[in-house]
Amino acid sequence: MASSVWAAMPKMVAQSKELLRVSLQRGIRFDLVLQKTQDGRAVSLFRRALAGKLREVEQVSYSPEETRFYLYSFQPRDKVEDAIYAAAQASGLRDLYPVFMRGRTFTFSTGK
Numbered sequence: 001m002a003s004s005v006w007a008a009m010p011k012m013v014a015q016s017k018e019l020l021r022v023s024l025q026r027g028i029r030f031d032l033v034l035q036k037t038q039d040g041r042a043v044s045l046f047r048r049a050l051a052g053k054l055r056e057v058e059q060v061s062y063s064p065e066e067t068r069f070y071l072y073s074f075q076p077r078d079k080v081e082d083a084i085y086a087a088a089q090a091s092g093l094r095d096l097y098p099v100f101m102r103g104r105t106f107t108f109s110t111g112k
Contacts, residue, residue: 027055027072028104030080035099035109037067042110045091053083081106 037043043062047069051057056072073080084106088096095111 027074030071030073030077030104030106032069032071032084033105033107034067034069034093034096035107036065037062037110038064039110042092043067046087046093049087049090050083053087054080077104084108 034043034046040062043059047057047059050069050071054071054073054075058070058072060068060070071080073083075083081101085096088094088108093110096108097111098106099109100107
């Protein structure tokens with residue numbers, strides 16, 4: 001039994017490393033929800049401004065009530081939050097304020 005484990009261990013370690021490399025290739029995922037996003041043009045400007053500050057920004061859904069994004073970055077949570085505020089200023093969403101934050105999930109309202 002012990003010899004089987006020792007024989008399989010290098011393969012298991014290699015598979016684990018590959019799985020970790022692939023899963024973190026884009027960065028750590030953060031979820032962002034913007035509430036009251038009636039101005040689609042401002043949301044598009046926000047997405048482009050945010051994409052310049054993070055590794056990747058993926059818009060998951062859009063409706064006038066809420067827009068959802070997946071943000072990928074290797075930065076800490078507070079740096080991601082700062083990037084959200086900077087992108088909001090650059091895109092004309094100056095009244096953006098936090099509604100809910102926990103872990104890697106941010107929920108903001110545009111105030112409109």
